Amino acid sequence: MKELGLISNLPINRFTDFGAYLALSSGEEVLLPKGYLLGDEKEGEEIAVFVYTDSEDRPVAVTESPKALLDEFAVLEVKEVASFGAFLDWGLPKDLFVPKAEMGQNMVAGKKYLVKVCVDFQTNRLIGVNKYRDFLSPAPEDFGFGTEVSGLVFDKTDLGYKVLIEDKYEGLVFSNEVFQPIEIGELRKFYVKKRRDDGKVDLQLLPPGRVKYDEGSELILSILEEKGFMPLHDKSAPELIQKELGMSKKHFKQCIGQLYKAGKIRIQVDGIAINSTN
Structure with missing residues (x-):
């Protein structure tokens, strides 16, 4: 089934009490459960669906999109670990199964791991593979400084x-x-x-030639580069500065002083802002 693990536009063949059967390229059909229908669909109409297998390994279509399609990598959180493998949250009703043999390390519930979505050709179902190095290559020789x-x-x-x-x-x-x-x-x-x-x-993290400041200044600058403004200033409560930035008020004042002298920020009455001219 070439649609397995992918998002495809499939036409509606017929309706049943359980949903709609969509036509696969092989001539077979796949069920789109009733809960995914709006109610105004017509036979012949195409619907964008993701095709995978349900808990009984039967092909099923859903209108939801997973966090990774077939042959794609994703960082997913483990929901449950069993003696034979682990179940990871990939954004669908049925979790992505990583067999014990495909784990590069022992997985722990609640932690996130890199997996690649693959087809288990013995069962013809989608699985996750945590042995990511099997799919990687050495970086090319011309992968030079600053790329x-x-x-x-x-x-x-x-x-x-x-x-x-x-x-x-x-x-x-x-x-x-x-x-x-x-x-x-x-x-x-x-x-x-x-x-x-x-x-x-x-x-x-920084492009070549970018001046690197001390750790606190880099943290403040990175936030300002993303948000443009930060409602903290030299009159802010030490507890607020510690909560927002994890640094003392004295260190904060030293950092914004360094950035101000470098022309990177503007110090305003209500906070500090990125200097867009730099």
Whole structure:
């Protein structure tokens, strides 16, 4: 079934008390349950659906979209762990199953892991594969310093944050070079710092030539670059500054002083703002 794991526009063949049967390219049919119908559909009308298998491994169509389609990577949270595998939340009524044999590590309920959606050809159902390195390649030799890449943050280790680069390569941002919030599962821009001999890539958050300030200043600047304004100033309560930024009022004042002298921010009566001219 070539529609398995994908979003397809399928025509309605016929209606039943259970829903509508849609025509597959093979000539077979797949059920779209009644709960996904608006009630004004007609035979022959095409509906965009995602096709997977239900709890009894029967093909079923839904109008919801999962967090990852067939052959795509995603960072998903484990809902339940059993002796034979784990069940991950991928945004559909039926969880994505990761067999024990396809785990690269022991999974823990409540934690997030990088998986790739694949077809188990023995059962013809969709599964998650956590052994992500089986699908990756060494970064090309010309992956030079300063190259801008898109990366999915998928794990935090003692060294730093692991990043899946463009669904092909593995990268790392060292913890001591992180000066702004990073979330597991976040997709963001990175810059190549170095291609290692093993084909993995050291990454950095800042583009080449960008002045790096101290950790607190980088945090404030990253928030202002995203939001433009922050309602904190030198008269703000120390408790509020600690809650919002995790730093003391003294450190906050030192940081905004550094950024102000560098021309990066404007200090206003009601807070601080990014200086768009810099």
